[in-house]
Amino acid sequence: MNIMTAEQFRAEKNSLSDATVNNAKLDKTVLDIIQNVRESGDAALFHYTEKFDGVQLGQLTVSQEEFLEAEETVSDTFMTALEQARENIAAFHENQKEKSWFTNRADGVMLGQQVNPLEKAGIYVPGGKAAYPSTVLMNVIPAKLAGVGKICITTPPGPDGKISPEVLVAAKLAGVDKVYKLGGAQAIAALAYGTESIEKVAKIVGPGNAFVARAKKWVYGDVAIDMIAGPSEICVVADETAQPEFAAADLLSQAEHDEQARSICITTNRVLAEKISESVSSQTGQLERKAIIEKSLEANGKIIIADTLSEAFDVVNEIAPEHLQLMIENPAEKLGTIQNAGAIFLGNYAPEPLGDYFAGPNHTLPTSGTAVFSSPLGVYDFVKKSSIIQYSRQALQEASDSIITLANAEGLTAHANSILIRRDVNDA
Amino acid sequence: MNIMTAEQFRAEKNSLSDATVNNAKLDKTVLDIIQNVRESGDAALFHYTEKFDGVQLGQLTVSQEEFLEAEETVSDTFMTALEQARENIAAFHENQKEKSWFTNRADGVMLGQQVNPLEKAGIYVPGGKAAYPSTVLMNVIPAKLAGVGKICITTPPGPDGKISPEVLVAAKLAGVDKVYKLGGAQAIAALAYGTESIEKVAKIVGPGNAFVARAKKWVYGDVAIDMIAGPSEICVVADETAQPEFAAADLLSQAEHDEQARSICITTNRVLAEKISESVSSQTGQLERKAIIEKSLEANGKIIIADTLSEAFDVVNEIAPEHLQLMIENPAEKLGTIQNAGAIFLGNYAPEPLGDYFAGPNHTLPTSGTAVFSSPLGVYDFVKKSSIIQYSRQALQEASDSIITLANAEGLTAHANSILIRRDVNDA
Numbered sequence: 042m043n044i045m046t047a048e049q050f051r052a053e054k055n056s057l058s059d060a061t062v063n064n065a066k067l068d069k070t071v072l073d074i075i076q077n078v079r080e081s082g083d084a085a086l087f088h089y090t091e092k093f094d095g096v097q098l099g100q101l102t103v104s105q106e107e108f109l110e111a112e113e114t115v116s117d118t119f120m121t122a123l124e125q126a127r128e129n130i131a132a133f134h135e136n137q138k139e140k141s142w143f144t145n146r147a148d149g150v151m152l153g154q155q156v157n158p159l160e161k162a163g164i165y166v167p168g169g170k171a172a173y174p175s176t177v178l179m180n181v182i183p184a185k186l187a188g189v190g191k192i193c194i195t196t197p198p199g200p201d202g203k204i205s206p207e208v209l210v211a212a213k214l215a216g217v218d219k220v221y222k223l224g225g226a227q228a229i230a231a232l233a234y235g236t237e238s239i240e241k242v243a244k245i246v247g248p249g250n251a252f253v254a255r256a257k258k259w260v261y262g263d264v265a266i267d268m269i270a271g272p273s274e275i276c277v278v279a280d281e282t283a284q285p286e287f288a289a290a291d292l293l294s295q296a297e298h299d300e301q302a303r304s305i306c307i308t309t310n311r312v313l314a315e316k317i318s319e320s321v322s323s324q325t326g327q328l329e330r331k332a333i334i335e336k337s338l339e340a341n342g343k344i345i346i347a348d349t350l351s352e353a354f355d356v357v358n359e360i361a362p363e364h365l366q367l368m369i370e371n372p373a374e375k376l377g378t379i380q381n382a383g384a385i386f387l388g389n390y391a392p393e394p395l396g397d398y399f400a401g402p403n404h405t406l407p408t409s410g411t412a413v414f415s416s417p418l419g420v421y422d423f424v425k426k427s428s429i430i431q432y433s434r435q436a437l438q439e440a441s442d443s444i445i446t447l448a449n450a451e452g453l454t455a456h457a458n459s460i461l462i463r464r465d466v467n468d469a
Numbered sequence: 470m471n472i473m474t475a476e477q478f479r480a481e482k483n484s485l486s487d488a489t490v491n492n493a494k495l496d497k498t499v500l501d502i503i504q505n506v507r508e509s510g511d512a513a514l515f516h517y518t519e520k521f522d523g524v525q526l527g528q529l530t531v532s533q534e535e536f537l538e539a540e541e542t543v544s545d546t547f548m549t550a551l552e553q554a555r556e557n558i559a560a561f562h563e564n565q566k567e568k569s570w571f572t573n574r575a576d577g578v579m580l581g582q583q584v585n586p587l588e589k590a591g592i593y594v595p596g597g598k599a600a601y602p603s604t605v606l607m608n609v610i611p612a613k614l615a616g617v618g619k620i621c622i623t624t625p626p627g628p629d630g631k632i633s634p635e636v637l638v639a640a641k642l643a644g645v646d647k648v649y650k651l652g653g654a655q656a657i658a659a660l661a662y663g664t665e666s667i668e669k670v671a672k673i674v675g676p677g678n679a680f681v682a683r684a685k686k687w688v689y690g691d692v693a694i695d696m697i698a699g700p701s702e703i704c705v706v707a708d709e710t711a712q713p714e715f716a717a718a719d720l721l722s723q724a725e726h727d728e729q730a731r732s733i734c735i736t737t738n739r740v741l742a743e744k745i746s747e748s749v750s751s752q753t754g755q756l757e758r759k760a761i762i763e764k765s766l767e768a769n770g771k772i773i774i775a776d777t778l779s780e781a782f783d784v785v786n787e788i789a790p791e792h793l794q795l796m797i798e799n800p801a802e803k804l805g806t807i808q809n810a811g812a813i814f815l816g817n818y819a820p821e822p823l824g825d826y827f828a829g830p831n832h833t834l835p836t837s838g839t840a841v842f843s844s845p846l847g848v849y850d851f852v853k854k855s856s857i858i859q860y861s862r863q864a865l866q867e868a869s870d871s872i873i874t875l876a877n878a879e880g881l882t883a884h885a886n887s888i889l890i891r892r893d894v895n896d897a
Binding site: 118119121122123125126142150152154155157159160172173207243244261262264265268286287290291294296297298327329334365372376379380382383384386388389391392393394395396397399401402403406412413415417421425426428429432433434436437440443444446447450451453454455456457458459460463 | 718800830849853854870
């Protein structure tokens with residue numbers, strides 16, 4: 042791996058930084074798809090599924106028989122692991138449930154905040170060549186705990202027109218209402234605006250390819266979305282207490298995702314940096330996804346030498362990594378220095394894959410530096426709030442001068458009138 | 470006002486419904502502005518301010534002298550009202566503060582969620598002809614309570630190159646760090662990407678015109694935004710206990726905002742409907758903003774006759790109004806039936822302007838039906854979360870089979886390797 046100083050890294054990072062605002066070519070394709078789905082509904086969905094997934098479907102919805110078939114296909118070992126993961130994910134997210142609250146005053150003023158679940162949520166699960174049952178659990182469980190009324194999944198079918206059995210059993214285990222055989226921008230359009238077969242939802246969540254991400258940006262505002270996911274990253278901060286082979290294995294686990302994935306290690310110790318780099322090289326050879334890993338590390342793999350641990354944390358906060366591993370002494374003591382990170386893994390025995398699959402916290406995390414302003418997916422993504430205001434006649438009377446002053450200052454005299462009319466009318 | 474049945478309203482609503490996804494002409498203008506600001510920085514900002522606001526500025530930042538001048542200009546009555554409003558807003562939002570939390574298990578597993586404030590927030594405040602000091606308080610106070618490090622405001626200058634003194638004193642009272650004389654899409658671009666004078670922020674909030682709203686949609690993803698605000702609405706549900714003149718005054722207070730504003734009343738009582746309609750007519754004549762009100766009511770003012778209160782609530786949930794007034798008997802008992810509303814006002818003495826200026830809950834609310842999936846602005850808008858995961862060697866050992874099974878099921882063998890290497894290495 043490429044070893045560099047923090048200064049070199051910063052110079053490179055700044056020259057690389059680019060915004061997502063402009064993407065005219067992709068926009069044209071994606072907008073055409075959205076427009077066609079809005080105009081032609083299911084017909085457009087069947088058309089695009091044939092075009093992009095290479096399969097002519099009879100219906101979009103996964104049937105009861107297909108669910109039963111899936112259950113017979115998957116192994117007991119897989120089901121046990123899935124059930125344990127579900128338990129851990131549910132236990133963690135249970136802590137995120139929010140309560141409605143109220144405050145009361147003696148003068149008859151009641152203020153509060155009511156929390157309601159979204160009525161319908163749609164979850165995109167990538168498919169085609171690969172299957173991601175973990176994506177199903179991580180997205181469905183918080184929605185379920187929030188109390189969402191209807192939860193559906195869309196996922197692209199394989200060339201045989203089927204959905205992976207692992208995804209289907211995970212959907213059933215998590216309590217999904219419907220699974221649609223549908224991928225790409227057309228799936229996002231269908232969830233956002235509805236078709237004959239697919240109900241419009243309040244929010245669309247889940248990862249996807251560039252078309253899915255761009256379609257989510259376009260429909261945002263007409264429907265809520267979780268985030269626009271970009272390439273993902275790991276940042277490992279290591280000191281003398283870090284096991285170099287562990288750090289190397291974790292950098293490699295990120296690199297195998299795709300060629301855009303970014304694996305970054307930061308250390309104050311040049312000897313450790315060399316050891317990690319060597320271990321990366323020696324482990325890579327034995328890994329199945331060697332070709333992807335090599336391209337990813339070549340483009341985006343870096344080991345940064347920081348002068349001090351404090352400089353290391355500065356670099357972390359500038360990167361705002363999706364995954365941050367603190368393989369350092371007393372890592373919990375350093376949490377206060379971390380401003381920007383999706384998930385923080387502490388010590389030698391909390392590798393990223395533990396969080397991806399099992400520990401409980403969500404694996405849908407802010408990517409590409411968006412941890413500066415966003416959070417892991419959670420129960421809070423599937424609720425919304427309403428403010429509550431009740432005043433007594435007396436309390437409004439006492440507030441009326443101030444409200445009228447402020448309304449008049451903004452030139453909104455009908456606002457002032459709404460207060461005045463209550464002061465002047467004698468209905469006691 | 471136009472009186473109709475719930476059925477007639479639904480038919481009209483469906484035929485009117487339109488998505489925001491496509492807006493090619495506006496997009497071209499807005500994207501040009503964003504691109505120019507990214508390329509030319511401050512120079513582009515001065516250029517657009519001359520072009521759109523008709524003023525050549527010497528500098529973008531409001532000076533200390535201008536703040537002092539503003540303090541001498543505003544009246545004591547105004548300051549007292551503003552200070553009371555600030556107190557109420559702060560007291561309400563104090564309840565929204567979130568704490569970091571952790572759970573610990575005997576086997577060395579620690580999981581948790583760390584809450585951090587955003588480092589920088591930018592607030593757009595509409596300006597030009599009008600001044601909105603209430604917008605300043607409602608947007609700055611939750612950011613301040615969240616602990617945001619730097620808070621700036623951008624607001625378009627008047628033709629004299631100045632910002633309204635009411636806005637400036639509100640900014641100072643709320644604790645803003647900087648105020649920029651800058652409006653439109655160029656202000657959004659500057660906050661999103663930074664220029665020589667203006668620091669890039671993590672999140673942009675606040676209302677604005679069509680250019681501002683569209684620019685926010687475009688920069689979304691590179692920076693967080695609160696929402697894309699559209700025309701706003703009030704929905705008054707009234708039964709025999711409602712004072713018709715009060716209901717009329719409140720519908721009018723919404724209608725004066727702009728010609729797109731929507732004022733809707735729902736009642737089960739036709740006699741009451743007639744009375745409210747008559748009172749609307751008679752009050753309108755005495756109001757300053759009569760011309761706007763008449764156009765708004767003509768286009769979007771409706772009184773809907775529902776067969777039952779239950780049907781009235783169904784219509785409310787379909788509209789998902791920004792402001793909902795329940796002018797009915799025992800309104801608090803009906804809160805459980807309200808799924809979708811930005812703010813809910815209970816009884817005859819909680820009119821919308823009370824919430825706009827004074828009571829405490831935020832007046833930045835989801836508009837145009839987006840209360841289906843979004844919430845009032847709050848302290849939660851200015852924080853983000855990081856998940857925390859710590860495992861002991863033993864706990865990871867026990868989880869390892871399951872994690873490896875799940876990783877292999879997804880074909881991510883380097884993920885499995887990261888777990889395997891920890892199981893096989895003997896470092897005890």
